[in-house]
Amino acid sequence: MVLLGRKIKELRNKYRLTQTELATQIGVTKSTVAAYENDSRLPSYEVLIKMADVFKVSVDSLLLNRSEVILDANGLKTEQLQMVENIITHFRKSNAMEAMLKEYETLK
Numbered sequence: 001m002v003l004l005g006r007k008i009k010e011l012r013n014k015y016r017l018t019q020t021e022l023a024t025q026i027g028v029t030k031s032t033v034a035a036y037e038n039d040s041r042l043p044s045y046e047v048l049i050k051m052a053d054v055f056k057v058s059v060d061s062l063l064l065n066r067s068e069v070i071l072d073a074n075g076l077k078t079e080q081l082q083m084v085e086n087i088i089t090h091f092r093k094s095n096a097m098e099a100m101l102k103e104y105e106t107l108k
Contacts, residue, residue, distance in 0.1 A: 005039035007062060011055040012037075026050040 012022050012033075019033040026033075026047050035041035043051065052059045056072065073081055 003039050004042070004063065005037045008033075008051065009037040011051075011057070011062075015055060017054075022051075022054065025054050 012019070017025075019037070020030045023030045023033045026043075027050065028043075028047060032041065036043055048059050048062060052062055055062075071084070073084065076084070
Protein backbone atom coordinates (compact mmCIF):
# COMPACT_ATOMS: atom_id res chain seq x y z
CA MET A 1 0.00 0.00 0.00
CA VAL A 2 1.37 3.41 -0.98
CA LEU A 3 1.18 5.96 1.79
CA LEU A 4 -0.45 9.32 1.12
CA GLY A 5 2.87 11.14 1.46
CA ARG A 6 4.53 9.06 -1.23
CA LYS A 7 1.51 9.55 -3.51
CA ILE A 8 1.68 13.33 -3.04
CA LYS A 9 5.40 13.35 -3.80
CA GLU A 10 4.94 11.15 -6.89
CA LEU A 11 2.22 13.43 -8.25
CA ARG A 12 4.21 16.57 -7.42
CA ASN A 13 7.20 15.18 -9.31
CA LYS A 14 4.99 14.06 -12.21
CA TYR A 15 3.73 17.62 -12.55
CA ARG A 16 7.29 18.93 -12.11
CA LEU A 17 6.37 21.10 -9.14
CA THR A 18 8.68 22.04 -6.30
CA GLN A 19 7.39 21.78 -2.76
CA THR A 20 7.22 25.58 -2.71
CA GLU A 21 5.18 25.71 -5.93
CA LEU A 22 2.72 23.11 -4.68
CA ALA A 23 2.50 24.86 -1.33
CA THR A 24 1.57 28.13 -3.05
CA GLN A 25 -1.11 26.44 -5.15
CA ILE A 26 -2.77 24.72 -2.19
CA GLY A 27 -2.33 27.55 0.33
CA VAL A 28 0.15 26.02 2.77
CA THR A 29 3.86 26.43 3.50
CA LYS A 30 6.73 24.47 1.96
CA SER A 31 7.42 22.83 5.31
CA THR A 32 3.79 21.69 5.48
CA VAL A 33 4.11 20.02 2.06
CA ALA A 34 7.31 18.35 3.29
CA ALA A 35 5.43 17.10 6.37
CA TYR A 36 2.67 15.69 4.13
CA GLU A 37 5.27 13.90 2.00
CA ASN A 38 7.00 12.48 5.09
CA ASP A 39 3.64 11.27 6.43
CA SER A 40 4.24 13.20 9.63
CA ARG A 41 1.17 15.35 8.99
CA LEU A 42 -2.13 14.76 7.20
CA PRO A 43 -3.72 17.40 4.96
CA SER A 44 -7.12 18.82 5.86
CA TYR A 45 -10.14 18.05 3.69
CA GLU A 46 -9.86 21.47 2.10
CA VAL A 47 -6.20 20.91 1.22
CA LEU A 48 -6.94 17.42 -0.15
CA ILE A 49 -9.56 18.95 -2.44
CA LYS A 50 -7.09 21.59 -3.63
CA MET A 51 -4.42 18.94 -4.23
CA ALA A 52 -6.84 16.79 -6.19
CA ASP A 53 -7.63 19.83 -8.35
CA VAL A 54 -3.94 20.63 -8.92
CA PHE A 55 -3.11 17.02 -9.82
CA LYS A 56 -6.33 16.46 -11.82
CA VAL A 57 -7.30 13.39 -9.80
CA SER A 58 -10.15 12.57 -7.45
CA VAL A 59 -9.72 12.87 -3.69
CA ASP A 60 -10.38 9.16 -3.27
CA SER A 61 -7.63 8.38 -5.78
CA LEU A 62 -5.26 10.29 -3.48
CA LEU A 63 -6.47 8.54 -0.37
CA LEU A 64 -7.06 5.07 -1.79
CA ASN A 65 -4.11 5.02 -4.20
CA ARG A 66 -6.20 4.69 -7.32
CA SER A 67 -4.94 5.88 -10.65
CA GLU A 68 -8.12 7.56 -11.82
CA VAL A 69 -7.67 10.75 -13.75
CA ILE A 70 -10.32 13.43 -13.96
CA LEU A 71 -10.84 15.06 -17.32
CA ASP A 72 -11.34 18.80 -17.25
CA ALA A 73 -14.44 19.33 -19.39
CA ASN A 74 -15.06 22.96 -18.43
CA GLY A 75 -16.17 25.06 -21.35
CA LEU A 76 -17.50 22.18 -23.44
CA LYS A 77 -21.05 22.27 -24.77
CA THR A 78 -23.53 19.53 -23.92
CA GLU A 79 -23.21 17.88 -27.32
CA GLN A 80 -19.41 17.98 -27.05
CA LEU A 81 -19.58 16.31 -23.63
CA GLN A 82 -21.79 13.60 -25.13
CA MET A 83 -19.24 13.03 -27.90
CA VAL A 84 -16.42 12.67 -25.35
CA GLU A 85 -18.52 10.25 -23.33
CA ASN A 86 -19.24 8.20 -26.48
CA ILE A 87 -15.52 8.05 -27.32
CA ILE A 88 -14.67 6.88 -23.80
CA THR A 89 -17.39 4.21 -23.97
CA HIS A 90 -16.06 3.07 -27.35
CA PHE A 91 -12.50 2.75 -26.04
CA ARG A 92 -13.65 0.84 -22.96
CA LYS A 93 -15.56 -1.64 -25.12
CA SER A 94 -12.61 -1.94 -27.49
CA ASN A 95 -10.21 -2.60 -24.61
CA ALA A 96 -12.55 -5.20 -23.14
CA MET A 97 -12.85 -6.93 -26.50
CA GLU A 98 -9.07 -6.91 -26.93
CA ALA A 99 -8.63 -8.45 -23.48
CA MET A 100 -11.18 -11.15 -24.29
CA LEU A 101 -9.41 -11.97 -27.56
CA LYS A 102 -6.06 -12.26 -25.78
CA GLU A 103 -7.62 -14.55 -23.19
CA TYR A 104 -9.17 -16.66 -25.95
CA GLU A 105 -5.80 -16.95 -27.70
CA THR A 106 -4.16 -18.24 -24.52
CA LEU A 107 -6.83 -20.95 -24.21
CA LYS A 108 -6.05 -22.42 -27.64
